[in-house]
Amino acid sequence: MLKSLFAGVSGLQSHQVAMDVESNNIANVNTVGYKYSRANFSDLLAQTRAIATAPQGELGGKNPVQVGLGATVSSMTRIFSQGSVQNSDKNTDVAIQGDGFFIISPDGGNTYKYTRAGDFKFDAGGNFVDNNGFIVQGWLRDRATGFVDATAPITNINIPPGLTTPASPTQHVVIKANLNSGPLVKTYSPAYEVKSYPTGTPLPNPEAIDENGNPIDSGNMGVLFNDSGEAFNLQTGQGIWASFTPTKTAATAGVAAGAVELDITLELDDGTLKQITTNGGLAGNTAADNAARYVSAINAQTSVTGIIATYSGGFINLANSNSDINASHNIRINAVGNANSGLVVGDSATTAYRYQYDPTGAVTVAGGDKKFTTIADLREALENQARAVGNLDADATPDENNIEIKINAQGKFELSNPGGSQDGDYDINLSITGMNANSITGGGITENTKFTRNMEALNATLPAGSTGKAFSQSFNAATHSASIDIFDSLGSKHTLRTEFRKVAVDASTGSSWNMKISVPEPATIDSVAPYNEKTGFVRFNSDGSLATFNPPNVSFTANNGSAANQQVAIKLGTSNSFDGMTSFDSKSATSGISQDGFTGGDLVGIRIDQSGTLIGSFSNGRSFGLAQIGMAKFTNNEGLSTEGGNVYVQTANSGDPIIGTAATAGRGFMQAAALEASNVDLSLALTQLIIIQRGYQANGKTITTSDQLLQTLIGLKQ
Incomplete structure (x- = not known):
């Protein structure tokens, strides 16, 4: 019982x-x-x-x-089991979503306790503590590397009050942009200035001089644009005819009277022959009668030959104004069947010169068939032609004149005829016309009308010694620029500007752009003048991906007391990839530009991310991890012993703590500004x-x- x-x-x-x-x-x-x-x-x-x-x-x-x-x-x-996570208004509150415990220490890290209560705060000494005053354990930022090493032993998390960050000099600049490869661009700049030089002055090879007198690539004419941003797209063989004086010749003897006929053969520019004859001459014809018949027969073929005949003073005069693209631009008498016309084989005067684009051929600026690649080539050839037209001395060499042709700041050909009382001075009567298969030897050449229109604007009559000038339309290059502030070792800002200019296209390999990197004076990035600029290039593959670029870095010296020869890497992307600079048929635009330097700053706020990293925000606009909260995981959570105050301690049956970062190896992630409820x-x-x-x-x-x-x-x- x-x-x-x-x-x-x-x-x-x-x-x-x-x-x-x-x-x-x-x-x-x-x-x-x-x-x-x-x-x-x-x-x-x-x-x-x-x-x-x-x-x-x-x-x-x-x-x-x-x-x-x-x-x-x-x-x-x-x-x-997981308690509900409730948002709070305190940045230093942290909740664990998943398995794991915060690690806290009551004695500076000698012994550890564990908790799920993330109601943390900073005390007067900058210690990150819980409500018991126990210091949260984790990892601190390594000042040498600038990173938090979560593989090191855990320690007290302490963020000193009034923390500041020193200035960090820029070590690399990353640019991601597209440079327009299409035939129509929105951003372009005038072609480089190219000066005129007095006769006999040695010229650079190739001649390409910028406004500072430094050799540069003046710009491949095949990749230039007009004022509307339309590409010329010059092809091999296309070009212009240019003549600075009318092409003229005259009969060497007067026209005969009587029943005589005209029988001459003209050789045209394309190598074909044109025979001009008359018949029906009467024995009673005067010289003027015959001349009238000859002139009429010659002028009937002007649309083909370009030649206009006139009769004056008993002689027939031939002139070619070079104003018709389809006509010949020279006067070449190949054969004369009747000498009574007064015209003989070989009679000719100044020949209009031909310019054509040939990127694979040698650049020539002398002779009757000039080939040019850059705008500087064409400028020099035109100027040489203009200076060679003047009177000849007994030695059969052109006398000096002061005719100048240059490329001005607007990218225009600028023609002037100032004179100077030299024997070689003459009145310029410039005539520029287009070129096609009818006017040159060889078929398949079509007129490039955009290029012709740009150059035809240069046509003018400029008397010797006149103050007038003639200008072509503007020639422009596709350009794009991007700027970013970089920092020296003192934290001072300097604007680094990158400018890109299209200079060449190759059908098989892709396009090339010049790159100019510059900084404001007195800072320097090059060892030769101008010291604040450094030039290089960017080349693209035929699919628009980056092929290569140079320079890969610049040596920057601010000249303000900061460290000299600061190496700044220029990162434009990976070769044969599309992760940086590209060149597609789309608008030139910078999609990303960044650098890693910053000036000094004061700590203004702290937030905590899901990995438990305490990220400090500074007055200089920079943010980086200052510390990371450690997290412990046990084999048997139920084996932990509670001590009150929301604190657990390890026991023989809990297993040893496995310490690591949040959201790894089965540990939960942390949510800032939140607390886990009961x-x-x-x-x-x-x-x-x-x-x-x-x-x-x-x-x-x-x-x-x-x-x-x-x-x-x-x-x-x-």
Whole structure:
């Protein structure tokens, strides 16, 4: 009978413990990071009244007869399910989403404790602490490398108050941009200036002089554009005719009278022959009659030959104005069938010169068939022609004149005829016309009308010694520029500007652009003048990807007391890739430009990312990791022992902590400006209270019932 009393007592005791556990859960329903516990019941040893017996013959086996001796709380289970994450208004609050614990230390890192409560703050000394004053453990930024090394041992997280960051000089500039490869561009600049030089002055080879007198690539004419941004797209063989004086010749003897005929053969520019004849001459014709017939016959073919005949003073005069693209531009008498016309084989005067684009041939600036590649080639050839037209001395060399042709700041050919009382001075009557297959030897050449229109604007009559000038239309190069501020070792800013100019196209390999990198004076990036500029190139493959570029870096000296010869790498992308500079048929535009330098600054704010990195924001606009919160993971979270204050400690059954960064190796990630709420389910806890209450009451009934039975037993004796 006493056993039932003791069983009831053990039940009361066990339910009282369960009540204590559940009451504690309810009490911590609003405790940050709290994990609720559960009391686990088990029965006590039973009294065996009869042991179990095995089957014997015809009798079956019997089960043991045992009487239980009550219940006890055998263990407590802490449930580490995820609590809800609630946003807060405090940047240093941190919640863990997933498995893991914050590591804190009460003694500067000698011993560790663990918590899920991320209500952290900075104390007066810059220590990152919890509400107990325990310092959060993690990794600090290495000043030498500028990075947080999460493989090093953990230490106290401390961000000194008033933290500042020193200036960091720029080490690299990254540019990502597209340079327009199409026939129509929106951004362009005038061709480089090219000066005129006095006769006899040695010229650079090739002649290409910028406004500072430095040799540069003056610009391949095949990749230049007009004022509307339209590409000329000059092809091999295309070009212009130019003549600075009318082409003239005259008969060497007067026209004969009588029944004589005209029979001459003219050689045209394309090598074909044109025979001009007359008939029906009468014996009574005067010289003027015959001349009129000759002039009429010659002028009937002007649309083909370009030659206009006139009769004056007893002689026939031939002139070619060079104004018709389809006509010949020279006067070449190949054969004369009747000498009475006064014209003889070989009579000719100044020949109009031909210019044509031939990027594969040698550049020539002398002779009757000039080939040019750059705008400087064409300028020099035109000027040489203009200076060679003047009067000839007895030595058959041209006399000096002061005619000048230059490329001005607007990218225009500028013609002037200032004179100077030299024998070679003459009145310029410049005529420029287009070129096609009808006017040169060889077929397949079509007129480049855009190029012709640009050059025809130069046509003018300029008397010797006049102050007037003639100008072509502008020649422009496709350009693009980008700028970014870089920093020296003192944190001073300097604008680094990159300018790109299209200079060449190759059908098989792609395009080439000049690159000029410049900084404001007195800073320098080159060892030759101008010291604040450095030139290079960028080349692209035929698919628009980057082929190569130069220079890969510049040596920057600010000349303001900062460190000299600061090496700044220029990063334009990977060769044969599209991760940097490209050249497609689309608008030139910079899609990205960056550099890694910065000036000094003060810490103005801290935020925490999902990896637990404390990122500092500074007054200089820079942000970088200052520290990273460590996280521990255990094999058996339930084996941890609580010490109060939302703190756990390691036990023999929890396993050793596995320390690392958030969101790695099974550890959860961290959410800043948030706290993990208690995982106590209040509705479940209240339900448990009812169950525990009923269990407690039932065990009480066991005791009272046993007592009544004892009273009955005692009453039997009475």
